[in-house]
Structures are given as C-alpha cells and as structure tokens.
Amino acid sequence: MFRSGEWCVKRPRIGGREALPSSWEAHATVPLGEGLLCWVDFAHGVVFSHVFADSPVLRFVPFPVDTVNHKC
Numbered sequence: 001m002f003r004s005g006e007w008c009v010k011r012p013r014i015g016g017r018e019a020l021p022s023s024w025e026a027h028a029t030v031p032l033g034e035g036l037l038c039w040v041d042f043a044h045g046v047v048f049s050h051v052f053a054d055s056p057v058l059r060f061v062p063f064p065v066d067t068v069n070h071k072c
Contacts, residue, residue: 012049012056020047020060 035052
C-alpha cells in the first residue's frame with residue numbers, strides 16, 4: 001500500500017462470521033471511498049476492507065443462495 005509517500009505491507013486478518021471459500025478469487029475491485037475497498041467474486045460474494053486502517057480486517061459477505069433450486 002502506498003500512503004503518505006511511503007510503501008508499507010500489511011497482512012489483514014479475516015473477520016466476521018462467514019469463512020472465505022477456498023475457491024474465492026477477485027473478479028473485480030471496487031473503491032467505495034474513505035479507504036474502503038471491496039473485491040467481488042461473481043460466484044461467491046464480496047470482501048470488504050478499510051485498507052488504510054492500522055489493523056485492516058477482511059470481511060466476507062456471501063451472495064444469497066436459493067437452497068431449493070440451487071440458484072443465486
């Protein structure tokens with residue numbers, strides 16, 4: 001991450017109730033403002049993080065699944 005004229009590397013922890021699927025991959029990255037980014041996996045859901053936080057956390061929000069017809 002590049003901020004205030006310096007590069008730094010931070011390893012965010014994964015928070016929230018939902019586990020990140022092992023097959024998850026980012027198909028799109030969307031800036032939401034105020035340092036909030038989201039990464040979208042079209043098959044699984046969205047990961048959110050405040051990337052400029054001192055201790056960033058990844059929060060996964062899965063897409064709803066129709067368990068009867070197995071459709072999204």
